[in-house]
Amino acid sequence: MSRHALSVAVIGAGMAGRSHAAGYRQVNTVFGAGLPPVRLAAIADPNTALAEDAARRYGYEKAVYSWEEVAEDPTIDAVSIVVGNDLHRPIAEALIAAGKHVLCEKPLAGSLEDARAMAAAEQAADVVTAVGYTFRRSPAIAAIRDHVRDGALGELTLFSGRYWCDYACDPRGPLTWRFRGGPGSGALGDVGAHVIDAAQLLCGPIVSVSGGILATQIDKRPLPLGAVVGHAMAPVSQETGAVENEDTAMFSARFRSGLSGSFSVSRTAFGMPNGLALDVYGLAGRAGFDQHRPAEYVFDDTQPDPRTRGARQVIVGPQAPYFAGGYPMEAPGVGGGNAEMFVYQCRAFLDQIVGTPDPLPPNATFADGLHTMEVIQAVVRSAQSDGAAVPVPAS
Numbered sequence: 001m002s003r004h005a006l007s008v009a010v011i012g013a014g015m016a017g018r019s020h021a022a023g024y025r026q027v028n029t030v031f032g033a034g035l036p037p038v039r040l041a042a043i044a045d046p047n048t049a050l051a052e053d054a055a056r057r058y059g060y061e062k063a064v065y066s067w068e069e070v071a072e073d074p075t076i077d078a079v080s081i082v083v084g085n086d087l088h089r090p091i092a093e094a095l096i097a098a099g100k101h102v103l104c105e106k107p108l109a110g111s112l113e114d115a116r117a118m119a120a121a122e123q124a125a126d127v128v129t130a131v132g133y134t135f136r137r138s139p140a141i142a143a144i145r146d147h148v149r150d151g152a153l154g155e156l157t158l159f160s161g162r163y164w165c166d167y168a169c170d171p172r173g174p175l176t177w178r179f180r181g182g183p184g185s186g187a188l189g190d191v192g193a194h195v196i197d198a199a200q201l202l203c204g205p206i207v208s209v210s211g212g213i214l215a216t217q218i219d220k221r222p223l224p225l226g227a228v229v230g231h232a233m234a235p236v237s238q239e240t241g242a243v244e245n246e247d248t249a250m251f252s253a254r255f256r257s258g259l260s261g262s263f264s265v266s267r268t269a270f271g272m273p274n275g276l277a278l279d280v281y282g283l284a285g286r287a288g289f290d291q292h293r294p295a296e297y298v299f300d301d302t303q304p305d306p307r308t309r310g311a312r313q314v315i316v317g318p319q320a321p322y323f324a325g326g327y328p329m330e331a332p333g334v335g336g337g338n339a340e341m342f343v344y345q346c347r348a349f350l351d352q353i354v355g356t357p358d359p360l361p362p363n364a365t366f367a368d369g370l371h372t373m374e375v376i377q378a379v380v381r382s383a384q385s386d387g388a389a390v391p392v393p394a395s
Helices: 015-029 048-058 067-071 085-097 112-124 139-150 187-203 338-354 366-384
Strands: 006-011 038-044 062-064 078-081 101-105 129-132 156-164 206-215 220-224 236-242 248-255 260-266 275-282 285-290 296-301 312-315
Touching: 006 015, 006 067, 006 338, 015 038, 015 048, 015 078, 015 101, 015 338, 038 048, 038 067, 048 062, 067 085, 078 085, 078 338, 085 101, 085 112, 101 338, 112 366, 129 338, 129 366, 139 187, 139 275, 139 285, 139 296, 156 187, 187 206, 187 248, 187 260, 187 275, 187 366, 206 366, 248 366
Parallel strands: 006 038, 006 078, 038 062, 078 101, 101 129, 156 260
Antiparallel strands: 156 275, 206 248, 220 236, 248 260, 275 285, 285 296, 296 312
């Protein structure tokens, strides 16, 4: 394998952009050898102070102030896109045209039309393209996937998933891009995309949805006076603008296997900072995960003696995927954070690019991201049709 340095850049220096930046910085510290040296080339963001601070913190060579500078730099090989959803398509198309590998944050795009165009560009591209669903890299969720595949739960009977957050509870929170866009681009696209992807990772593709409900609890928000980073509060004006998408969403789903599932997502669930949780039930067992307790999961199966059956707390350790080789201290109960999942995601992306001898499982594709958006739009159509069943097109 070539030892020529692999040059990476991140477009977007906000909350998630910094997670990508930190991930690339650490990719050669986890798992086996195989990656060439990684050159941390550039952080791009129109917010000058934000770009310069991120570049300094994470050891990147420079800060630049437009994504075009990254696209036009012939020395950069691979790029993460971590900006507002509506910008994903033009940036991805420009990067692909420039021959760069692309890791795009979820959801894939700001609209279904853009997502379909990006999936088409992926098919025609001679570069690696991927979507950032970080929870695929949770050791606990990956362990549950192994239980499902190994048949430890028996035939699956029910999936239940939720992603409840509280970042939008305060009505004084500024009207950022997260609150603009049509139905489906709010909580459903922001956090719902994650739990939909996790469900399909465990249970296979969703083929139809029903019972869609979308609701907005705070319909107006003050306009910000400057740049807003992530979900942070910021100075606002007296002028307000309309919230254009949903704060909460609920729906039921049918998987291709015939399995039924229920989903609930919210950005106005008080006291839930990052509440992704899921449960998978089968005829012979069950497993559950809660992101607020990321270093463990719940498991229950048919023990020989019914008197000792019951849910067991499984502490994640080297027996789980991603743990061995992925933590400096390889001992149960010492890991399970969000930052590590970004490292594993970046490592998997670079593994795909260079073809390491023992690669991590590949990231989701643009086609996978498109399918998740098809699910989201089916939920919107269901909600607009009094909860009617709506088929999801096959990707």
